Amino acid sequence: MFGGGGMNPRKMKQMMKQMGIDVSEIDAEEVIIRTADEELVFSDAQVTQMDAQGQQTYQIVGEPESRALGPGDTAGASGARSEDTVDVDAAGEAGGEADGEEIPDSDVEIVATRAGASEEEAREALEAENGDLASAISRLE
Template sequence: MFGGGGMNPRKMKQMMKQMGIDVTELDAEEVVIRTADEELVFSDAQVTRMDAQGQETYQVVGEPETRDPGSAAGAVESGDDDVNDADGDSADAIPEDDVELVATRAGVGKSEAREALEAADGDLASAIASLE
């Protein structure tokens, strides 16, 4: 970025501070990147956050483990199913936070928001658009 390959780290930090760039090391336990085709899971990754003029950039360094999409999400959803089954609610795929968000944005009640989410297969934007 600066071109001085042999620049000492102290001088580099000083220059970055003068330019308004703040670098912070994060103590991340796990980083997951989900794409349509796969999930990249970084365990014990080194994560750095760089804040430059209000724009945050994250750098992840480590070796990822590749998983099929939804393999970990299925385990999370099954945990959510147990919570919803305890309520006797058959709409186990719709999180309560999503229902509240749609209800607030569209200005409707929770039951109407839940119906719209179910009709839209959980797609928040579609549910809100159908209620407006």
């Protein structure tokens, strides 16, 4: 992550804590990433959750099994959704702006703060970049 080379893992964890980054392991039984035409199913995957300044990032380590989706299969076929479920589109980006969903206020606030712009400018940049935070920030800088 930081290219620590031969850095002591305890020292690396201490540095991350000083920077406000909290890392924890998740005891996941199965992880499913659903794209437009397939599912990637990770059984016995090692999942790490990183919380940095309110942004949560998940790292999945393991070998996925690829399953093709049939014509009747949809992203919500199971009916049940966990609070921690993240939809990932075919490009691998979390979100759903293409579905017409509104941009979350938290994203607008992040872009406005990082780019030093008004919330209105941040919202416009996010809409222009289909909800991509990094692209919206770059557009405003």
